[in-house]
Amino acid sequence: MKDKKIAELILAERKRQSEGLEMIPxxxxxxxxxxxxxxSVLTDKYSEGYPGMRYYGGCEVVDQVENLARDRAKKLFGVNHANVQGYSGSPANQAVYYALLNPGDKVMGLKLYFGGHMTHGLKVNFSGTIYDSVQYETGKDGYLDYDAMMKQAKFEQPKMIVVGATAYPRIYDWKKLRKIADEVNAWLLADISHIAGLVVGGVHPSPAGIADVIMTTTHKTLRGPRGALILCNGNPSTPLKKAERTKENLPTLIDRAIIPGLQGGPHNHQTAAIAVALGEASQPDFKTYAAQIVRNAKKLASELSDRGYNLVTGGTDNHLLLIDLTNKKVTGKEAEDALGNAGITVNKNTVPFDPRPPFSPSGIRLGTPALTSRGLKEDHMVQVAQWIDEAITNRNNTEKLGELGKQIKKFASSFPLPSDR
Ligand SMILES: Cc1ncc(COP(=O)(O)O)c(C=O)c1O
Structure with missing residues (x-):
């Protein structure tokens, strides 16, 4: 690369990733x-529209790319329509709102403090300013409280219920959630951004055929490029015909929300990379990877519990652990910094009913997808838990953190990044 500055920075990031343990879920x-x-050169091509109906010439190749991505997504998730053009998770969620709601309509989503995403109704996000956002919480035990959600939905009568989280360590009961949405005649949006890889890997129940719309990012457990999928069932209507907001019209509503509603030209290089990732996710070894993510997370959870760490909900069913550090007399920010200094990247996170602010919350969030992609197994989680504990305990001891950093660098470097293999 001629641009030496950027080349150096890319190399520096590669080194940071390969010499450390990436544990942001x-x-x-x-x-x-x-x-x-x-x-690839696919980034050069403009192709507003959809395969077969473009506003630009020269789309014969990118049409095939997008069709491959759509077909693979439909097959993998078991739905009959897939939109693969969302630039990322937040714009894709925005497209679902735009497709199904009018400004001012009521939406019920999980509160940020309890693990929800900003696009699920945070007051300073589009979802909380353009729409009338009401928010649900988890129970005191950290689990979703389906009875409380039903009560709140009956009281609030939302037009859409959003389910999904950035920090929820348990399985979702999609059928119960469907019942709640049906009770108040609301759309059900399943945002499976975090767990999509577990869903297609067969270790988390799928919302396909239950939720009205599924949105997922493609870069988390699914292990693709940054991007998003919006998945649903229904029948695409003929171009230019008005589409009422019915279940049958979901494909048309979603596609029109993406373009002309919110976006212009799709990112064809990103679409191709999504197609590659979906191809990888349909291979038998992806199921092994998904199962290993959960086994690693469960082992890490039990090792950290044994060392006196308080896990929200007491453990995990998926790829992540949410730790309340209050009993350790350390904040999430202090733990994130100490672990970072030792070469373990995590992020600070609020815990349910957190008395502290999001910039300095009571907890941290840890995940196993990236470590699993590098080949770490349950036995390695014993060592990782030990290092996490030592780094947090010695957070004010620079020398000890440096020593840990050396051990972690040696260990991490023996597990090449997938792109280096
Ligand atoms: C549940 C959930 N939804 C949506 C998003 C938004 O994705 P992006 O960061 O790609 O906009 C995220 C990202 O963290 C997420 O966790």
């Missing part, structure tokens, strides 16, 4: 093939 390591597709 929303991150992962994409394959060499995904990176190759992302860095």
């Amino acid at each position: 929303s991150e992962n390591h994409a394959s060499k093939d995904v990176l190759t597709a992302l860095g």
Whole structure:
């Protein structure tokens, strides 16, 4: 690369990733093939519209790319319509709101403090300013409280219920959620951004055929490039015909919300990389990877519990752990900094009913997807838990953190990144 400055920074980031342990649950390591597709000439091509109906010439190749991505997404998730053009998770959620609601309509989503995403109704996000947002909480035990959700939905009568989280360590009961939405005649949006890889890997129940619309990012457990899928069932209507807001019209409503509603030209290099990732996710070894993510998270949870750490809900069913550090007399920010200094990247996070602010919350969030992609197994989680505990305990001891950093660097470097294999 001629741009030495950027080349150096890319190398520096590669070194940071390969010499450390990446434990942010929303991150992962994409394959060499995904990176190759992302860095291809497909980025040069404009193609507003959809395959077969473009506003630009020369789309015969990118049409095939997008069709492949759509077909693979439909097959993998078991739905009959897939939109693969969302630039990322937040704009894709915005497209679902735009497709199904009018400004001012009521939406019920999980509060940020309890693990919800900003796009699920946070007051300073589009979802909380353009729409009338009401928010639900988890129970005191950290689990979703389906009875309380039903009560709140009956009282509030939302037009859409959003389910999904950035920090929820348990399984979703989609059928119960469907019942709540049906009771008040609301749309049900399943935002499976975090767990999509677990869903297609067969270790988390799928909302396909239950939720009206599924949105997922493609870069978390699914292990693709940054991007999003919006999935649903229904029948695309003929172009230019008005589409009422019915279940049958969901494909048309979603596609029109993306373009002309919110976006212009799709990112064809990103679409190609999504297609590659979906191809990888349909291979048998992806199921092994998904199962290993959960086994690693459960082992890490039990090792940290044994060391006196308080896990929200007492453990995990999926890829992440939410730790309340109050009993350790350390804040999430202090723990994030100490772990970062030792080469373990995590992020501070609020815990349910957190008395502290989001910039300095009581907890941290840890995940196993990226470590699993590098080949770590349950036995390694014993060592990782030990290092996490030592770094937090010695957070004010620079020398000890430096020593831990050396051990972690040696260990991490023996597990090449997938793109280096
Ligand atoms: C549940 C959930 N939805 C949506 C998003 C938004 O995705 P993006 O960051 O790609 O906009 C995230 C990202 O963290 C998420 O966790």
